[in-house]
Amino acid sequence: MAYSDKVVDHYENPRNVGTLDKSANDVGxxxxxxxxCGDVMKLQIKVGAGGLIEDAKFKTFGCGSAIASSSLAxxxxxxxxxxxxxxxxxTEIAQHLSLPPVKIHCSVLAEDAIxxxxxxxxxxxxxxSEAAE
Amino acid sequence: xxxxxxxxxxxGAHSIRPCWSCRxxxxxxxxxxxxxxxxxxxxxxxxxARLGLERRFDLDAGTIDRAYFARxxxxxxxxxxxxxxxxxxxxxxxxxxxxxxxxxLRDPLRRATYLLELAGHPIAGDGKTIADPELLAEVMxxxxxxxxxxxxxxxxxxxxxxxxxxxxxxxxxxxxxAAGDYPAxxxxxxRLRYLGRLAEEARRRSAMRAA
Ligand code: FES
Ligand SMILES: [Zn+2]
Numbered sequence: 001m002a003y004s005d006k007v008v009d010h011y012e013n014p015r016n017v018g019t020l021d022k023s024a025n026d027v028g029x030x031x032x033x034x035x036x037c038g039d040v041m042k043l044q045i046k047v048g049a050g051g052l053i054e055d056a057k058f059k060t061f062g063c064g065s066a067i068a069s070s071s072l073a074x075x076x077x078x079x080x081x082x083x084x085x086x087x088x089x090x091t092e093i094a095q096h097l098s099l100p101p102v103k104i105h106c107s108v109l110a111e112d113a114i115x116x117x118x119x120x121x122x123x124x125x126x127x128x129s130e131a132a133e
Numbered sequence: 134x135x136x137x138x139x140x141x142x143x144x145g146a147h148s149i150r151p152c153w154s155c156r157x158x159x160x161x162x163x164x165x166x167x168x169x170x171x172x173x174x175x176x177x178x179x180x181x182a183r184l185g186l187e188r189r190f191d192l193d194a195g196t197i198d199r200a201y202f203a204r205x206x207x208x209x210x211x212x213x214x215x216x217x218x219x220x221x222x223x224x225x226x227x228x229x230x231x232x233x234x235x236x237x238l239r240d241p242l243r244r245a246t247y248l249l250e251l252a253g254h255p256i257a258g259d260g261k262t263i264a265d266p267e268l269l270a271e272v273m274x275x276x277x278x279x280x281x282x283x284x285x286x287x288x289x290x291x292x293x294x295x296x297x298x299x300x301x302x303x304x305x306x307x308x309x310x311a312a313g314d315y316p317a318x319x320x321x322x323x324r325l326r327y328l329g330r331l332a333e334e335a336r337r338r339s340a341m342r343a344a
Contacts, residue, residue, distance in 0.1 A: 031269045032262045035323045038330025040272045061276040061334075105260035112262045 003064055004098035010068035015075050018057040020044040028121025030113040034105065039066050043073065043113035045085070047121055053077050053085055058113070065106035069093050073110040086118045150176070164207050164227060172208070172216075172223045180234035180247060190248055190310035190318075194239065201235040242329065245306055245322045254315040256323055263323065272327045279335055285342055292335035299328045 003011065019042075022029045026047050033040040039062030046055040056074035060067045072093055077085040090111035094104045148161035157168035162178045165171065181188040184200040208228045213221040238244045249255055257263050275295065282288045302325050309318035 031266055031273065032264050033269045033272060033327070034260075034262050035257045035326050036259045036261070038327050038333075040269055040276065040327075042273060059273070059277075061273070061280070108260050109262055112264070116264055 003068075006072075006097050007064055007068040007099070010071040010097070011064045014058075014067055014071040016055075016057050016071065016078075017059060019059060020046050020055065020057050025124055026121075028117040028119070028124070030116030030118075030120060032109055032112045032116055034062075034066075034109055036105070037063070039063060039106075039109065041066060041070050041109045041113045043070055043110070043117050045077065045114075045117045045121060047082070051081055053080050053082070060109075062109065063103070063106055065097070065099050065103040066109050068097050069099075069107040069110035070113065072097060073114055077114060082118045082121065086115050088114055148176075164204070172213070172220050172227065174223050175227050175230040179251065180237045183230060183234040184238065186238070188248070188251070190241075190245055191307055192238070192244070197235070197239055201231060201239075204231050241303060241306075242322065242325050245310070245318065245325075248310065249315065249319050249322060252315050254319050256319055256326070265320070265323075268320065268324055268327070271324075272331070275328075275331050276334070279331065279338065282338070285339065288335055288338045288342070292332055292339075295328050295331045295335065299325060299332070302328060 020027045020029075022044065024046075028045045028047065030043045031040070039060070041058065041060040041062060043058045044056065045053045048054040056077050058070040058074050060070045069090075073088065076088060076093075088111060090104070090107040093099075093107040093110055097107070099107060149158045150161055151157070152159040152166035152169060152171065152173065154171040155166060155169035157166060159166040159168070159173050161176050162182055164173060166173055175183070179188070184197065184204060186192060186197065186200055205228060208224040208231070210221065210224065213224045216224075236243070237247050246256055263269070275291065279288065279291045282291055302321050306318055306321035306325065309315075309321055
C-alpha cells in the first residue's frame with residue numbers, strides 16, 4: 001500500500017521520539033494498544049507552570065500510519081492547553097496525513113494516547129488541576 | 134454477539150426444520166434427513182455445534198481433527214457425483230461451513246477469540262484500543278528489547294522468551310475458561326495476541342538479517 005508523502009515524512013523523520021520521566025509530577029503518560037493488530041503506543045506530555053504542554057514524546061511499535069499519527073500528535077499538542085490537546089480528533093490526524101480508510105484506525109491510537117496522557121497528568125494533581133485551569 | 138453462552142451445549146439446540154426434499158421433519162443440525170436420507174443445508178448452528186463438539190476451550194487437536202474429518206467425509210464430492218446437482222451443491226456448502234468451523238476452532242487463540250465472542254466478552258476489535266497498563270508496559274518492554282537486540286542471538290533470545298511466555302499464557306487462558314472467568318480469559322487471550330505479534334516481529338528481524 002502506498003503511504004502519503006506526509007506519512008512517509010513522519011515515518012522517516014519521526015518528531016519527538018523518546019521518553020520523559022514517567023514518575024515526574026509534571027509528566028503525563030498515555031499507554032494504549034490495539035489488540036486487533038498488536039500495536040502499542042506510548043505518548044507523554046510535560047506540562048509547564050502555565051498549564052501549557054511544553055514537551056511531548058512518543059514511542060510507537062506499530063505500522064507506518066501509527067508512527068506518523070503519533071509523531072504528528074506530539075507536534076500538534078506542544079504549546080496547547082490540556083483541553084485543546086484532549087479535543088484533537090483522530091479524524092483530523094487521519095485527514096492531515098491522508099490516511100486511507102483501512103488505516104483510519106491507526107490514528108485512533110494517537111487520539112486515545114493523547115487522552116490517556118492528559119488523564120494521567122490530571123490524576124497526578126487532583127487539586128492543582130482545577131487551580132491551574 | 135447476543136448468542137447466549139452455556140458451557141455444555143454439545144451439538145447445540147436440536148431444532149426441527151422441514152427437509153427441503155421430502156418435506157418431512159429433519160433435525161436442525163443433522164447432515165442428512167432422517168426420513169429420506171437426503172443431505173440438508175448447513176444451518177445457523179455455531180462452529181462447535183457444526184463439528185459436534187462441546188462448546189469449551191479445552192479441546193485437543195486430535196479430537197477436533199477427528200470430528201472435522203469424519204464430517205468432511207460425509208460431504209465429500211465423490212459421494213455426490215451421481216446425485217442431483219442441488220444435493221452436490223448443498224454438500225459443497227456444508228463442506229465450506231465445516232472448513233470455516235475447523236479453521237476457527239483448530240487454533241487455540243482463534244478458538245478462544247470465538248468463545249469470548251459467544252460469551253459476550255469479545256477482544257477489542259478494529260479501531261478499539263485498550264489501556265491495560267500492566268499488559269501494555271510488558272509489551273512495550275518486550276518490543277523495546279527486540280528493537281535493541283543487536284545480534285542474531287539477542288533476537289533469538291527475545292523470540293525464545295516470547296515462546297516460553299506463550300505456553301504459560303495459554304495454560305492461564307485454559308484455567309480462566311475452566312473457571313468461567315471471561316474477563317480474565319479475555320486478558321490472557323489479548324496478551325497471547327501481543328506475544329504472537331512479538332514473535333512475528335522477531336521472525337521478520339531474523340529474516341532481515343539473513344537477507
Ligand atoms: S495497523 Fe496497527 S496501528 Fe496501524
Ligand atoms: Zn427428507
